[in-house]
Amino acid sequence: MEETPKSPPRWSASFDPHTIAYIQRAASTGIYDIRGFGAKRKLPHFDDLLFLGASISRYPLEGYRERCATDVVLGTRFAKKPVVLKTPVTIAGMSFGALSGPAKEALGRGATIAGTSTTTGDGGMTPEEREHSATLVYQYLPSRYGMDLDSLRKADAIEVVVGQGAKPGGGGMLLGQKITERVAGMRNLPPGIDQRSACRHPDWTGPDDLEIKLEELREITDWEKPIYVKVGASRPYFDTALAVKAGADVVVIDGMQGGTAATQEVFIEHVGIPTLAAIRPAVKALQDLGLHRKVQLVISGGIRSGADMAKALALGADAVAIGTAALIALGDQDPALEAEYRKLGTTAGAYDDWQDGRDPAGITTQDPELAARLDPVKAGRRLANYLAVMTMEAQAVARACGKSHLLNLEPEDLVALTMEASAMAGVPLAGTDWIPGAGRL
Amino acid sequence: MCGIVGLFLKSPGLQAELGRLSADMLGIMSDRGPDSAGFAVYGTAAGDTTKLTLRIPEDVDASAMAAALGVTAVRRGDHAVVTVPRDAEGALRQALATRYPAVNIVSAGARIELYKGVGLPDAVSSRYGLPGMAGTHAIGHTRMATESAVTTHGAHPFSTGPDQCLVHNGSLSNHNALRRNLRREGLEFETENDSEVAAGYLTWRMRQGASLGEALEAAVGDLDGFYTFVVGTERGFGVLRDPIACKPAVMAETEDYVAFGSEYRALVPLPGIEQARLFEPAPGQVYFWEHAA
């Protein structure tokens, strides 16, 4: 009898190999997957926007000769000493604990060369970090690890963290491998345990109480320092408006691509909205209050290039912040470490076990031998180079659009390639005057 | 997200001062709610009558309207109070709905008058003459709008039943589903506001025969999220905080009154506050004070 022809194996779109591995992993371990990095799923992003360069109707500026300024001042609303940046790209909050000492130092060095700020994280301010950061933002988080009066006064700005893009509404868990003696000591925790972090601040909830909290922080610091309020992007219009009503000088919105040292994957991939979708509602809230460009807006979450930065500014942000990209600039995902990534069951470019402290690049680790691999001076230089490239790229695009300052970019300088991006960014689909869902938040 | 004040007088001595004290308390809570404010005052009942507090749009001439409807309207700002025999309430509502659809019935009852508007609390108080009002109890609210619009509609208190009102500080997390269910039960809602749903929920429970206390007890199970409610009825005054109780609440009790403030600051204007028994209402516990009928 003739053999029936067999169909080749067919993968399910719903139960794809990743999903099957996820179920198998959950069944064998009984714990949800905790990892670092940000959302890995494909999302509408800045790649789906394009700039309209000048031609006949608009005149471009001459590259390298005609000035395109990049300076930005954050905290002009209430603070006696606002933060002045040479370029509108800052380093987002990442803790000593999540990152090694040399990595934190390198971030400070790189940001300082570039003339921008860096930010502490959940775990306090280290002397090395303060020393090497000309402008340092001190985060005030729900867990208040390492929060102290001296650091508050030594900071150049205070960032009250309500949430982050990787996990709006969620707390955290830093696994025991990274809670070394020094990290534990700074956080008043027993060494080696799994650290649990709260999802709400212990002594306030809601904007009416946030207002009182901000007043306290201002009183403690004699109204000198700008106070930022950072939220994970989910309801950016309302959250921005309420942060402003509560008295913020700067609002930081972190989209769902924002990185994390250690968060449940279900949060990373399923909670929050893309960075692209968060900007316009936040800007509209500021405009409705008459405070756009008076209360500054910092956007983060998956910012990778000068083009991303210029697009975020065009949509109305005053600055962007980078985290994951900065770590890559320091040396994370380095192909030269491929053999070691393989030993960890991954590959350069996909390494996301930032929670477990075995980072071969010496960045997301507290292992002294691994951490010693990162030369903070060289890594800082690499970051400074990268920040300079981002800035030059943004300037190149802005000049092409005829702008003598990056902050003069406008949404009208952009068009979208896809309907999704068009709707989310509120700019027309290229070649049309059509914006799906226009007028809605 | 807001400031709440409430004052329930146990003895008649302070009744003439009710409005002045409430206005002072309300003004102090401006920081907590600069967007809009409102208050309900429970005055004396006039026989078998119903008072309707109406909000009248600018383009409606209130005096002409009152004349056309054959009623007397006491005007306060863009609000007016119309008192009619109880059995004439239905006809008046019918006439308003058909002839003056833009006029809004803010509250109805034997004793309640309710005023609310956009602006700073002090401005709202003086717009409607709160300092000069007398009565047995009053509830006020200053609002920092969260997810629904800064409009008079979104201002508190919400009244969804006769002589009932509710103010809220917090944020409910299941109000949309609840609103859909209550609409099926025949309740009408004017806003997307979570607090209006809470008020409607209590009204619905009371319609089914529950006392206010019982309705509040049931709310602990059915409302999710964070809330502090202060509610008024014709003769009563109730307080409820959610079981997590993150939002602030301070109460003061003397022989003369029971007072509620989101913060102690709001209680400072009260006479004898230095000697009052101060306490925080416990989470998930219903507090209720009532005058004898």
Place this chain on the structure above:
Amino acid sequence: MTETVFDLAAAPLRDLNGRLHALPEQTNETSWVLRNPQGRHAVAVGVDRPISVRIEGHVGYYCAGFNSRARIEITGNAGVGLAENMMSGEVRVQGDASQAAGATGRGGLLVIGGNAGARCGISMKGIDIVVRGSVGHMSAFMGQEGNLVVLGDAGDNLGDSLYEARLFVRGAVKSLGADCEEKPMGEAERAILAGLLDRAGFAAEAKPEEFRFYGSARKLYHFHVDYADSY
């Protein structure tokens, strides 16, 4: 020693805190009396001088927040977050304290003469808190270091998700939170308790043997699926 009187009804809060922060290290203005606080927030916050401050009346949120070295006394009640994140020194309130008293405190002694509300000592990180009355629910939630002494009762979920803070309660505990358990009181704990009762001024009215001792069961220190419902 001079006594400096500041009337909060007459001058802005900003002036008060600014003056307290600007005091030179060797100031002779070591004794302050604050009048008419009337429930104001952020009174005497961020003080970092070995001075004494007596606040006559009730205060609002975050009084004595981040206190370092100063001795601050409140004759009335205190609002939310009394002495939050205290670093050192001593804060006393004669009346009640609202929720989150001593939240995230790193050091120093907080004495509450009346009752404390919910979440007393939440995320405490080394502070010592002595409450003459009772504490509300979720007290010492995620308590990391330091000691909470309660002469009265404790509300629901005492010590939920506790780390290494020590809890001593003389009265009834309504319920214990996840990973909090009663432990035998050893000599070391007894000595700590006796010392705190003495420093708080309650040694005459409460004896260490009248207290029960609670600490972390340490089952949440390393994630295990069988304790997942405790997270």
